[in-house]
Amino acid sequence: MAARPAKSSKPPRLKQTPTTKDAPTKMVAPRPEKFNKEQELAAYREMLLIRRFEEKAGQLYGMGFIGGFCHLYIGQEAVVVGMQMAMIEGDQVITGYRDHGHMLACGMSPDGVMAELTGRRGGLSKGKGGSMHMFSKEKNFYGGHGIVGAQVSLGTGLGFANQYRDNGNVSLTYFGDGASNQGQVYESFNMASLWKLPVIYIIENNRYAMGTAVSRASAQTDFAQRGASFNIPGMQVDGMDVRAVKAAADLAADYCRSGQGPIILEMQTYRYRGHSMSDPAKYRSKDEVQKMRAEHDPIEQVKLRLIEGKHASEDDLKAIDKEIRDIVAKSADYAQNDPEPDPSELYTDILR
Secondary structure, eight states, X not given: OOOOOOOOSSOOOOOOOOOOSSOTTBOOOOOOOOOOXXXXXHHXXXXXXXXXXXXXXXXXXXXXXXXXXXXXXXXXXXXXXXXXXXXXXXXXXXXXXXXXXHHHHTTOOHHHHHHHHTTOTTSTTTTSSTTTOOOBTXXXXXXXXXXXXXXXXXXXXXXXXXXXXXXXXXXXEEEETTGGGSHHHHHHHHHHHHTTOOEEEEEEEOSOTTTSOHHHXXXXXXXXXXXXXXXXXXXXXXXXXXXXXXXXXHHHHHHHHTTOOOEEEEXXXXXXXXXXXXOOOTTSOHHHHHHHHHHHOHHHHHHHHHHHTTSOOHHHHHHHHHHHHHHHHHHHHHHHHSOOOOGGGGGSSOOO
C-alpha cells in the first residue's frame, strides 16, 4: 500500500472565474444638483432644525427627561433632507430607531416629537412610543422600529400596497450598514425585485453600525451592490452633500415610478455622536470625528455656498439659527410641562 502524502500546511487554492470590477447592477451616481437660492435656504433650514433639535434632545436625556434609548442623527442630516426634496405627496417613509430627523423632515411637529421623547400626552404616539417608536399616518411616516432591520420588510410591504393601488407612490425604506447584514433584508430584496415593487432602499452607511467598523463586520462593504444577486441596481452617494442626495433621489424615484422595480442608494454618511446616548464611542478617534466635521459637515457646506453665492449674509444665517433655536426651545418647554398619559392609556392601541 502506498504511503499517504503528507498533509500540506496550506489550504488548497480554488480557481476563481475572472469577474469585472463592478457588478452589472452598479450604477454611477449623478452629479450633485445645482441648487438655486430657495433650495439652498430650504435645505439649510431643514438640516439646521434637525441638528438643533437633536442637540436639545441630548441635553434633555442628560437631565433625565428622556428615558430608555435615544439615538441622535447629528451629522447625517443631508440624507433625509435631500431625499424628501425629491418626494411627492403620498410617498411613505419608514426607518429604524435613529428616527427623529426623519420625522422632522416629513413635517411632523417638533413639539409632538419632543413630547413623545419625554413620554407625554402630546407626543405623536401619545407618549407610549418614545424615541424609537413614533408614527404618523397623516405624514405617511410609518415608524421608527426598534428591531434591527424589521422595517425593511414593512417598507417592502408599503411598496406592494402602492403597486396594488397603482397610485404612483414610492416607499422610502431606510436602514443602516449594520442592518444590511440581517436575513430579512434579503428576503425583502427578493420579493421586491420579483414583483417590481416601487421601493427605494436607502442604506445609511455611517461606518460603524452599533460600534464596529464595516470593514470588520461586512464581507462586502460596497453596500450599493448588496442587491446584485436579485438584479436590484444600486449606487453610492455622498450622503454628506444634500445636493448629491437630491440628484440621486430624483433618479431613484423616476426609476421606481416607471415600473422598473426597487433600487438601492448607499448613502455614505457619518454620525458625530455615539450609537446611542449611552455609547462613549471609544472605537474611533476624536481626530477622525473632527476631520469629518471640518471637511464634510453637511450644514456648513450649504452655509458656505449661501455666503459665497451672496444668497445670504452671516447676519441672515444667524437670524435663521436664532429662529430655529427658539422653535426647539419651545418644543423642549412643551415636552417638559405637558402631562403624562393617563394610566388608562396602557390598554388602548393594542392588538388583541
